[in-house]
Amino acid sequence: MKNKLITILGPTASGKTRLAVALAAEYGGEIISADSRQVFRGMDIGSGKDLHEYGAVPYHLIDIRNAGEEFNVFAFQRLFFEAFFDITARGAVPILCGGSGMYLDAVLRGYRLVEVPVDEALRGELADRSDEELVQILRQLKPELHNSTDLHDRQRTVRAIEIARGTAHAAEVEPFPRIEGTVIGIHWERHELRRRIALRLEERLANGMIEEVAALHTAGVPWERLDYYGLEYRYVGAFLRGELTRTELFVRLNSAIGDFAKRQGNWFRRMERHGILINWVEGAADSLEQAGEILRRKEF
Numbered sequence: 001m002k003n004k005l006i007t008i009l010g011p012t013a014s015g016k017t018r019l020a021v022a023l024a025a026e027y028g029g030e031i032i033s034a035d036s037r038q039v040f041r042g043m044d045i046g047s048g049k050d051l052h053e054y055g056a057v058p059y060h061l062i063d064i065r066n067a068g069e070e071f072n073v074f075a076f077q078r079l080f081f082e083a084f085f086d087i088t089a090r091g092a093v094p095i096l097c098g099g100s101g102m103y104l105d106a107v108l109r110g111y112r113l114v115e116v117p118v119d120e121a122l123r124g125e126l127a128d129r130s131d132e133e134l135v136q137i138l139r140q141l142k143p144e145l146h147n148s149t150d151l152h153d154r155q156r157t158v159r160a161i162e163i164a165r166g167t168a169h170a171a172e173v174e175p176f177p178r179i180e181g182t183v184i185g186i187h188w189e190r191h192e193l194r195r196r197i198a199l200r201l202e203e204r205l206a207n208g209m210i211e212e213v214a215a216l217h218t219a220g221v222p223w224e225r226l227d228y229y230g231l232e233y234r235y236v237g238a239f240l241r242g243e244l245t246r247t248e249l250f251v252r253l254n255s256a257i258g259d260f261a262k263r264q265g266n267w268f269r270r271m272e273r274h275g276i277l278i279n280w281v282e283g284a285a286d287s288l289e290q291a292g293e294i295l296r297r298k299e300f
Helices: 016-027 073-089 101-108 120-126 131-141 154-168 190-206 209-218 223-228 231-240 246-273 287-297
Strands: 004-009 029-033 093-098 180-187 278-282
Touching (some): 004 101, 029 073, 073 093, 154 223, 180 287, 209 223, 209 231, 223 231
Parallel strands (some): 004 180
16 A cells, blocks of 8 residues: 555535545544635635534645645645655545645646745836736746746746746756556536536525625635635625625626636646546446445556
8 A cells, every 4th residue: 555545626606525435434544635715724614624524534735824825736745745645554545535636736746936036126027017028938938837826826936937047047846756546537418517516505604604704804814815815805805895795696606616626627738638547437437436446456
């Protein structure tokens, strides 16, 4: 079992956590979250932590940062390997679970990443540039840019430029140990996934997501940072500022999450094109039974 990993991936609302927890209970596993927002304390409903589903199953990389702080793929990759080797050293099975494509890719394809600190001089140079100019600079530095979300948020674009510049001048870094494992993806027909997204959004709004975002802002997290944390926090923030009605909040956020799920699917297909074998199971059927059969064939 040395350096073996089970990975559960899929679009938002596909049932990843439930399947990962069931497999962890069956195989003596511990879950490592691959979610860019579940690392933050106090961001529970909007990030879909669903901690009630875990029961006695141990989990890692959830609630490890305070809301308002930064977290990136560099930090995730290193914390993942810390958790991975801790779990395997104790004889348990690590199960990576999430939908953040770049985080998953950083582990499964072993991105070589270097730590790039904040460059205040560079940020000063970029402060007067327009959004369009920033995008052009980033594309010049990274012609094969894959993370398009960096193009839609000024803060993210500036940070991406900073990282691209810093990485270009960094020394070659050692690759991480090769990890053997099985990747299982959960597939839903598009209309059914959209239905699940709408239903889950209704539940989150009814269960206090608006109040959660309001509490985060009251605690000192600025609107700009909440916008950076993703769709739920961005649209609820707009509602709280009076920019959207309650109906507009649901309609526009529901549509945006559906579009995000489509982009997740595109990312997973890109992973496959780059050599990651994803064993797909049907969410509408018994995903645990299907996943178990896949793992038995792999002699996991």
